[in-house]
Amino acid sequence: MHMDQPDQFSDWAEKFRPKTFKEIIGNKKALHELRLWADEWTVKVPENRAVILYGPAGVGKTTSAHALAREMGWEMIELNAGDQRTADVIDKVAGSASRMRTLFSHEKAEGDDKGSDKRLIVLDEADNLHGTYDKGGSKAISDVISKTTHPIILIANDVYGITQTIRSQCLEIPFSSIQSRSIVPALKRACDAEGLVCGEDALMKIAENAGGDLRSAMNDLQACAAGKSEIKAEDVVVSGRDVKETIFKALVKVFKGKNRKEALDAVGTLDETPEDLIMWVDENLPLQFPDDPKAPGPKMVNPDIANGYAVLSRADLYLGRVRLRQNYRMWRYAGFMMTVGPMSVRSKEYTGFIKYSSPSGWKRMGQAKSMRSMRDNIAVKISARHMDSMRVSRNELIPYYMRLMENEDYAVNLTGVSDFDLDELVYLLRAKSATKAVQGVYDKSRAIAAKHHGAEPEFFKEKKPRKEKEDKSQMTLEEIAAAAEKKKQLDAEKQKAEADEKARKEKAEKGEPPKNQKSLFDF
Ligand SMILES: Nc1ncnc2c1ncn2[C@@H]1O[C@H](COP(=O)(O)OP(=O)(O)OP(=O)(O)O)[C@@H](O)[C@H]1O
Known part of the structure; x- marks a missing residue:
């Protein structure tokens, strides 16, 4: 029985996450390699104890790891980027996994360890193992991989974001974007389950706009379905031609125009935030300012590109401040910089038609x-x-x-x-x-x-000025984690100092000289 309106309470991408390999769309070669590696674990510890599943967002890497654990009957331990992944935590997880194995190992002959005594350790966003939050994470993972008796899967968008040491220990399995025509049936299944009527053309429009990312296709479908029981192609609002045409016209004024005000006015009428606009300018800057193949001497990058990126990086600084301080007035500066900047730094006028393109995949990623x-x-x-x-x-x-x-x-x-x-x-x-x-x-x-x-605990009141506390809502995750870590350290130091003091007093009461004190007069 269907509800009158599709379910808007849960995340559809999560709700319709495939449970088995068979349900996963595309990437069959990757799934095959993953399965072979897993099967090897049932006979012996394979040469590569870990695999890296890498590729664009929303193509089924995490889903494949989950499905694998289910199909192999392995318990799964997942360490997400939001969880703390310090050397300590990773050691603990892998350590307890190893202990599990030794508990069972006396019941089984060496090598005969099929099934559920294995734990699959999954590390999401492994290309992001830096910063305070994951302090020591890379080194710990490398150590863990070298001695683990449990399969490990690292998941990453960018395999180059993983250290060479870790990569050399792993089997690398690439995942690629999913073709639009394969995305359509997955969307259709979700529509059927939700009792939502949706034509093939509307589904194709959503699929094409997702650029091979099934999660975003599913999110777009859910967004289109809000409050409706039927979706028509015209209901699907995507960054279609109209939007592109307007932005292309604005880009012509930004790159080729001679009048700053005209460029600012053109950009001002766009329905794009400076966060989006900078990606368009960034994407098209090298297209607009190409190297001159006829220039004499060694091939040099057109200096207009370097100068253009220099002003864009200034604009990006302002965007960063907006993000950090929620001071949206800075958007004006950022917008100004990215609009009149390229025009101001170019060394000559560029004529001729340029086919501008939308911000590419990695930026969307x-x-x-x-x-x-x-x-x-x-x-x-x-x-x-x-x-x-x-x-x-x-x-x-x-x-x-x-x-x-x-x-x-x-x-x-x-x-x-x-x-x-x-x-x-x-x-x-x-x-x-x-x-x-x-x-x-x-x-x-x-x-x-x-x-x-x-209200702050007394401990902090004396040590921290009030201002810092007020800024806490603006702290990044890394800063919050660093502050928590610092507090832990301070607490530990305080406790140790108290314990030392107590021990010293006890010894003094018993008449013993302190440990490092050679005589009563040696302080
Ligand atoms: N190949 C696929 N087959 C079926 N559904 C998929 C596939 N890929 C993604 N999905 C859908 O998208 C959602 C997100 O997929 P998943 O978490 O596996 O992506 P991912 O590749 O790990 O992306 P990220 O790098 O962003 O973590 C899933 O819950 C599922 O609904």
């Missing part, structure tokens, strides 16, 4: 990644409130929060008690940017946040 880290930051805050795992917070509580926050009172309250920052609120309210309404909710939430997060 970068965006997806920053969305994921946003989602993980939110999950950290939610899991701290509910004492739940990151996985539950990410997959179950965030959608629940989103649903609750459709009511403004709840939105204000939850933002305050969870201390979400403005960007996180934009994400949770599914807004495109920090509109006035979003800002209004955020402003109202501050009083509640101050009540819940304003």
Whole structure:
């Protein structure tokens, strides 16, 4: 029996995640290699104890790891980027996995360890193992891989983001984008399950727009389905030709124009944030300022490209400040810099037609990644409130929060008690940017946040100026983790100093000289 309207409470990409290899679309060669590697584990410890599944976002890497564990009857331990992946944690996970094995090993002959005594250790975003949060992570993984008796899967978008030492220990299995025509049946299955009527042309439009990323296709389908029981091709709003045509015209003014105001006006009428616009400029800058093949001497990069990127990097600095401080006034500076910048630094006029292109795959991937880290930051805050795992917070509580926050009172309250920052609120309210309404909710939430997060424990009151605490809502995940780590260290040092002092006093009472004291007069 179907509901009247499709389910909007859960994340469809999660809901329709394939459970078995058979259900996974595309990448058959990769799945075959993965299965061969897993089968080897049932007979002996293979030469490569770990594999790296790498490729673009949303093509089934994580899904394949999950399905493999299920099909092999292996318990799975997942260390996500949002979880702490310090050397300690990885050691503990792998250590406890090894202990498990030794518990069972006396019952089995060497090599006969098929089935459930294996644990599959999965490390998501393995190309991102740096920063305080994953401190020592790379080295720990490399050590663990060299001695593990349990299969390990590393998942990455960019295999070059993994250290050479780790790569040399692993079997590398590439995953590639999924063809649009293969995405359509997956979308169709979701429509059928949701009782949603959707024509093949609408599904094809969604699939083509996703650029081979099935997760985003599923997200777009869910977004189109909100409040509807039927989707027609014209309901599918994608970055189609109209948008492109307008932006192409604006790019002509940015790169070839002579009038700054005209360029600014053209960009001002676009429905693009500076975050999106910079990607368009960035993508097309080298196309517009090509190297001159007829130039004499050694082949040099056109200096206009270097100068163009220099102004773009200034614009990006402003964007970074907007992200960090939620000071959206800086968008004006960023927008100005990326619009009049290329025009101002070019050394000559460029004529002739250039076929501009949309921001390429890796940049969209970068965006997806920053969305994921946003989602993980939110999950950290939610899991701290509910004492739940990151996985539950990410997959179950965030959608629940989103649903609750459709009511403004709840939105204000939850933002305050969870201390979400403005960007996180934009994400949770599914807004495109920090509109006035979003800002209004955020402003109202501050009083509640101050009540819940304003009072500090005595320990910090003496040591930290008030300002730092106020800035906490703007701290990045790494900074929060670093602060927690620092506090742990301080606590440990304090405890050790207290214990030493206690021991010293006890010894003094017994009349013993302190350990390093050679005589009563030697202080
Ligand atoms: N090959 C596929 N077959 C069927 N569904 C898929 C496939 N790839 C992705 N999906 C859908 O997209 C969702 C996300 O897929 P998954 O987490 O496996 O992507 P990923 O490749 O690990 O991406 P990322 O690098 O972003 O983690 C799944 O829950 C599923 O709904």
